[in-house]
Amino acid sequence: MEAEVWHYDGRNANRWGARLAGDATSFRLIGGSWESGPYAWADLAALDLPGADAVFGLKEAPGWRIGLPQDAIPDGLAALLPRKVRYGGFIDRIGLWKASAVLASIAALAVFVGVSAPGWIAPVVPQSFEDNLGDAMVGDFGGRFCATPQGSAALKALTTRIDPDANARSIEVANIPMVNAVALPGRRIVIFDGLLQQAKSPDEVAGVLGHELGHVEHRDTMAALLRQLGLSVILGGMNGTAGSNINALLSLSYGREAEHEADLTAIAKMRAANISPLPTADFFRRMEPALPGKGAKRGRNKGERSDLEDEAQALNWLASHPSSASRYALFADAHDTRRTYAPALQPSEWRALRTMCASDKKVKPVGAFGL
Amino acid sequence: MEDQQGSAFGFDGTWREYAPIAFTNLLLTIVTLGFYRFWATTRTRRYLWSRTRFIDDRLEWTGTGKELFLGFLMVLVLLGLPFLFLQFGVQALVIRGFAGVAMGTGFAAFVLIFYLGGVARFRAVRYRLSRTYWHGIRGGSDDGGWKYGWSYMWRNVVGMIPLYLMVPWAMISLWNERWNKMSFGPHGFRCNARVKPVFKRFLLFYLAPFLLAIIGVAYVATIGGFIGSVFLHTNYPPVIAAIALVVIIVGIYALLGLIALAYYAAFLREGIGALRLENLDFQFEATTDDWLKLFFGDILLVVGTLGIGWIFLQYRHWKFFITHLEAYGEIDLNALTQSTTRESQHGEGLLDAMDVGAF
Known part of the structure; x- marks a missing residue:
């Protein structure tokens, strides 16, 4: 032709x-x-x-x-x-609309896997690997861990009480004035001194510890690390800002479900240790100004800090957790009126724990934190 | 061959013809969580180039989505993974108390990004030229742009030191350096843009505070009584003062934007006007007014369509560019032989995927 x-x-x-x-x-x-x-x-x-x-x-x-x-x-x-x-590849072969439908299903599946896979993968990551990773990342926390003979003994007593099986490799108090406690990779829990100062009883600290132990046992930190890693790869395909915003949102916390599970673990641990969940419930009530009875409780505070300061500090911890109202209810309902609870620490121990950071001369001072 | 009638460059696309491309691109980009955008970019360019006439024939875009995608993957592996490590690493360093080391690493990362930004600018032009065909001939460059990256860093830093006064010099000299390393077919581009023609426009930035003072004085002189009254008498609503404040703030931003636009218009006129390819002289004729129309047209289009118009911006900008581009002189078709510059297979190395814009 x-x-x-x-x-x-x-x-x-x-x-x-x-x-x-x-x-x-x-x-x-x-x-x-x-x-x-x-x-x-x-x-x-x-x-x-x-x-x-x-x-x-x-x-x-x-x-x-x-x-x-x-x-x-x-x-x-x-x-x-x-x-x-025209469109490229297989889209030309099967047609635009069919291809769009196929691609949309794959996209939905990818997002689902991306969001939930860390939860499946985290439990099979060898614990020793996570421990090494955690030690490499955290080290000695820049010399900010507080230690005094009496304070450390009190912390040990509290730890043995709430975590008798020693599921956490280490529980430490850091000289940082934030109302916060974190579970770090490698089964390590750090309580910030600000939380000890804000707490009114050792039972509240036990509640928070129980919660962080929940994260450790469920391997939530490993899942969060994986999620952060995975999402930044998956969303890399999206245009810069949208991708990183979604990434930041999703990796911000362990997710509400994980937080709830950690609360349930905390309640179970407190029950086993015979520590009353009521003070912890009260702690949440203090963090939520709208809850009843707050004003009356406030009187005890003797003006150590202003209310405004309290609330601003509390926001730190609240930002990534379920609403305080629901948590208050959860912990309050767990209280058994027929039972006689024992305080988590003796008054002298509690004093030693609270003053540990102030009495430790070798710990890195407050102002030296971070960049 | 001589340019017989009218402009050497012409654009004859229509938005109706482009719409199916734009909308299917949008659809496929959404259902692939953004991954289609490399192929979308390619389809858009293929259309825009094919509707662009130079003298007697169309341009042709031969870049592929795959090479852009591969370039992106390389960026991800070569830059993304180290930065991911850096992100966790810096976090760990801060926690462990090595704030100084963390700051040092952060600064090193900043310098690296600065440098690669310069290299990427160079390679974006090179990639586009190497994928642009006219009469079966393409452009390119034998230079990888690695040296240009250094140039980009020190010239920009030097330009900023004397209260930013040398920024026009930095921009013009970098423009020249870049284009003098580009070629089309066997011919190298020559560019000798001067700083002087753009410098006056740049000085407007320094004039802005004085202009604002004059506006302020004029404002007070005409309706200033109101402003004073607000403070003296309560019967004038403070709303007026608030409105005046908003007008002034918006005015400041609008003024700075206008100056930037005026400077950019002068910059491109000088930069492209000083560009020469063998016996061809280029010219770019967009005035500040033209840029203003483009800019406000963009805003109206995007706002008026509740954002959907955004997918037509690339079309509008290309059309604007080509309509105002002009060339004079002659081309010897026999002497315009194929480019011998290297043509890599993966989006021209790793940095073109950053695609910071060729101009």
């Missing part, structure tokens, strides 16, 4: 007129004083260009083009020419 085409040879910028002459497998181009080919039909690629001309390129020959008006393609030739690539 034959057809008239225009031609760029990709070697210089001249536009040639040529006659295309071919058989079932290949063709040649014949110009006024030149001839080229043979070229295999299979090496042609159709270009997705608007306009009246159909344009074809040749494999491994950059700039090589032939073109002819769409309506001037003889029937025999049309069957040999390749089809246009």
Whole structure:
């Protein structure tokens, strides 16, 4: 078959007129004083260009083009020419709408896996690996762990009480004035001194410890690390800001469900240790100004800190946790009126624990935290 | 071949013709969680290039989505993973009390990004030229842009030191350096843009505070009585003072934006006007007014369509660019032979994926 085409040879910028002459497998181009080919039909690629001309390129020959008006393609030739690539890949084969539906299902699945996979993977990560990782990341917390003979003994007593199986590798108090406690990778729990100062009884600290132990036992920190890692890879495909915002939102915390589970663990541990959950409930009530009875309790505080300061500090801890009202109810309901609870620590021990950071001369001072 | 009639450059696309491309791109980008955007960019460029005429024939974009995607993957592996480590590493360093080391690493990361930003700017132009064909011939560069990255860093720093007064010098000299390393076919681009024509516009930035003072004086002179009265008598609502404040603040931003636009218009006129390819001289004729129209047109389009118009911005900007681009001189088609510059297979190395814009 034959057809008239225009031609760029990709070697210089001249536009040639040529006659295309071919058989079932290949063709040649014949110009006024030149001839080229043979070229295999299979090496042609159709270009997705608007306009009246159909344009074809040749494999491994950059700039090589032939073109002819769409309506001037003889029937025999049309069957040999390749089809246009429009959207790319398989989308052209199965059609835009079908492909969109398939892709949307895959996307939904990917998001689901991305969000929930850390929860499945974390438990099978070897504990020794997590422990090493945690030690590498945390170390000695920059020398901010407080220690005095009496204070450390009190902490040990509290630890033995709430965590008799020693599920946490270490529980320490850090000289940081924030109302917070964290479970770090490698089964390590850090209570900030600010929380000890804010707490009104050792039972409240036991409640918070129980909660963090829940995170340790459920391996929530490992899951959070994996989630942060995985999401930044998955969402890398999305445009910068949207991706990183979603990432920040999702990896911000362990998630409400994990927090609730940790609360349940805390309650179970307190029951086993015979520590009353009521003070912990009270702790949540103090953190939530709208709850009843707050004003009356406030009187005991003897103006150590202003209310405003209390609330601003409390926000730290509350930001990533379920609402205080629901947690108050959860802990208050766990209280058994027929039972006689024992305080988590003796008054002298509690005093030693609370003053541990202030009495420790070697600990890094408060102002030296962070960047 | 001589340029016989009208402009050497022309754009004959229509938004109706582009709309199916824009909307299907949007659809596929959404259902692939953004991964389609490399192919979307490619389809858009293929259309825009194919509707762009230079003298007697169209441009052709031959870049592929796959190479942009591979470039992105390389960025992810070569930059993303170290930075991910850095993120956790710096966190750990701070926790462990090595704030100094953490700051040092952070600064090193900043310098690295600064440097790579310069390299990326160079390679973005190179990538676009190497994928742009006209009459079966493409452009490119034999330079990897690694040296340009250093140039980019020290010139920008030097430009900022004397109260930013040398920024125009930095921008113009970098523009020249970049274009002098680019080529099309066998011919190298030559560019000798000067600082002087753009410097006056840049000085407007320093004039802005004085202009604002004059506006303020004029304002007080005309309706200033109100402002005083608000403080003296309560029967004038303070709303007026609030409105005046808003007007002044918006005015400041608008003024700075206008100056930036005026400077950019002058910069591109000088930069492209000083560009030469063998016997071709280029020119770019967009005035500050044209830029203003483009800018407010963009805003109206996006706001008026509740954001959907955003997918047409690339089309509008390309059309604006081509409509105001001009070339004079002649081309010898026999001498315009194929470029021998290297053509890498993965989005032109790793940095073109950052795609910071060629101009």
